[in-house]
Every structure is written in C-alpha cells, then in structure tokens.
Amino acid sequence: MAQPLVEGFPGKSSSHGAFGWSTVWLLDDGVRRALIDVGPPSYIPLIHLGLERLGLTADDITDVLLTHMHWDHVANFTMFPNAVTWVGERELAWAAEQPAGTPFIPDLHVRELLQRDRVERIMPGREVLPGIHALDAGGHTPHHLAFFSDRIDTPAVFAGDSVKNIYELTTLRVDSTLDERQSIATIDRLRSLLTDTSGVLLPGHDVALALSDGxxxxxxxxxxxIGYFADGVIGEQDRSIG
Known part of the structure; x- marks a missing residue:
C-alpha cells in the first residue's frame, strides 16, 4: 500500500523562491514501512500527524529512500531512529563536491549522510528492498533516482523531482533542471514504464498521477x-486544482 503522509504542491513564489512543498510517500507492505523522501524541516509536525493517523510513530519506519539531495526531500531523515537510509551513491558523492551555499543542497545534511551509520549507498538497477527497484532518473540533479514497486495493488513509480507535477508528465517540459535533455529522456522512459505496467506515478510535488491512452x-x-497576517488580522487563501 502506498499513500502520502504529506501531499506536495506545485508552485513557487515570485518573491521568496520555491515553496519546497514536496510529497512524502509511505510504502507499507506489512513487514517494512518505507518513506520515499522526507520533506523540509517544516514538515516535522505534519509527518508526526500523518503517522499518528495510521497508528504509527517515527520509530515504526524501517527505511527511508531518498530520490535526490535537495533540502526539501532529505531534511528529516534523522527523525527516524530505527530506519536505514538509502541514498544514491553517485548522487551523494556529487552533492558532497558542491561548495557550501550551492542552491538547494543542504551541506550539513550531506555531511551527516557521509558520516552516519545505517546509511546504504545504492546504484540504479538495484532491488533496494523486496519489490522496490532503483531507477536512473537523472536530469533535475545529475544522479537522481526514482523507485519502482511492483509488489503493491497498483505498480507505482516514486518519481521524486524527476517528474515534479502533472504539467511535466503531460508536456515533457521541465522547470528547475540541471540538464533539460536528460530530464526529458527520463520522463519519456517513465511514461513508457507506466504504459507497460498500467502503473501510477507518484511525483515530487503533486498528488498521484495516472496515464491512460496518452x-x-x-x-x-x-x-x-496559505495563511497570512495583515493589519493584525489572520487570513487564509486556498488554492485547489482539479
């Protein structure tokens, strides 16, 4: 069973950069409870609430799978004391080479991953956990991974930011990528995988997506x-997308 603990949202501010509202996915097969990406620091209470709704705590998470080394996807891996953290070997090495202050790379978290026990470094093509395979999904970052599971009711691709939202999966046009050509090739491969498996795609900043007849x-x-404060009044603006 795959479900979101926190659902992401595709968007950025014209004045304050990316929202960093990424989706945190839970994959529970009754034996292992794996999180695919773990969100930004602001998600800590939301993750606790999401687990509590399912009768779980952070102690119950057995594995954390990281798609790539951006702050809004890796920041909370330390909050799961019993989990093994799985990270792309080449992605981690690349992130470690970036100077402090490189956009989106949380250098303190990178350092912690390099030093911490219970961190497993993986390569594309590996079966990370039973029925969960790591896929090469580069472009957004050079060595981005996606994860494919065929041991749940509906096969699923956990795409991270190789496919951030419905627009990218539909159009093959990408925002915020280090290699546009590589990103387009990745999305094309993942679309073919969805078609071949009748699967769903679980993106980095959107709800689950289905592909049918193109x-x-x-x-x-x-x-x-979004809540806001103005003249001593607390307001809220909602945004819904069908």
Missing amino acids: EVRRMRPQRAG
Missing part, C-alpha cells in the same frame, strides 16, 4: 492553503 490525470484534487 492522457495524464490527477487521481484526486490538488489543494493547498
């Missing part, structure tokens, strides 16, 4: 809300 659709409405 048409992409959200499997549930997309919604986010």
Whole structure:
C-alpha cells in the first residue's frame, strides 16, 4: 500500500523562491514501512500527524529512500531512529563536491549522510528492498533516482523531482533542471514504464498521477492553503486544482 503522509504542491513564489512543498510517500507492505523522501524541516509536525493517523510513530519506519539531495526531500531523515537510509551513491558523492551555499543542497545534511551509520549507498538497477527497484532518473540533479514497486495493488513509480507535477508528465517540459535533455529522456522512459505496467506515478510535488491512452490525470484534487497576517488580522487563501 502506498499513500502520502504529506501531499506536495506545485508552485513557487515570485518573491521568496520555491515553496519546497514536496510529497512524502509511505510504502507499507506489512513487514517494512518505507518513506520515499522526507520533506523540509517544516514538515516535522505534519509527518508526526500523518503517522499518528495510521497508528504509527517515527520509530515504526524501517527505511527511508531518498530520490535526490535537495533540502526539501532529505531534511528529516534523522527523525527516524530505527530506519536505514538509502541514498544514491553517485548522487551523494556529487552533492558532497558542491561548495557550501550551492542552491538547494543542504551541506550539513550531506555531511551527516557521509558520516552516519545505517546509511546504504545504492546504484540504479538495484532491488533496494523486496519489490522496490532503483531507477536512473537523472536530469533535475545529475544522479537522481526514482523507485519502482511492483509488489503493491497498483505498480507505482516514486518519481521524486524527476517528474515534479502533472504539467511535466503531460508536456515533457521541465522547470528547475540541471540538464533539460536528460530530464526529458527520463520522463519519456517513465511514461513508457507506466504504459507497460498500467502503473501510477507518484511525483515530487503533486498528488498521484495516472496515464491512460496518452492522457495524464490527477487521481484526486490538488489543494493547498496559505495563511497570512495583515493589519493584525489572520487570513487564509486556498488554492485547489482539479
């Protein structure tokens, strides 16, 4: 069973950069409970609430699978004391080579991954856990991974930011990538995998997506809300996307 603990949202501010609202996916086969990406620091209470709704705690997570080394996907791996953290060997090495202050690379988290026990470094093509395979999904970052599971009711591709949202899967046009050509090739391969397996795609900043007869659709409405303070009044703006 795959489900979101926190659902992401595709968007950025014209004045304050990316929202960093990434999706945290839980894959539970009754034996292992794996999180695919773990969100930014602001997600800590949301992750606790999401686990609590399922009768779980952070102690129950057995594995954390990281698609790539951006802050909004890796920041909370330390909050799961019993989990093994799985990270791409080449992705981690690449991130470690970047100077402090490189956009989106959390250098303190990179350092912690290099030094910490219970961190496994993986390569594309490996079966990371039973029924969960690591796929080469480069472009957004050079050595980005996706994960494919065929041991759940509906096969699923956990795409991370190799496919951030419905727009990218539909159009093959990508935002925020280090290699546009590589990103387009990755999305094309993942579309073929969805077609071949009748699977769903679980993106980095959107709800689950289905591809049928060449048409992409959200499997549930997309919604986010922003609270704001003005003249001593607390307000809220909602944004829903079908």
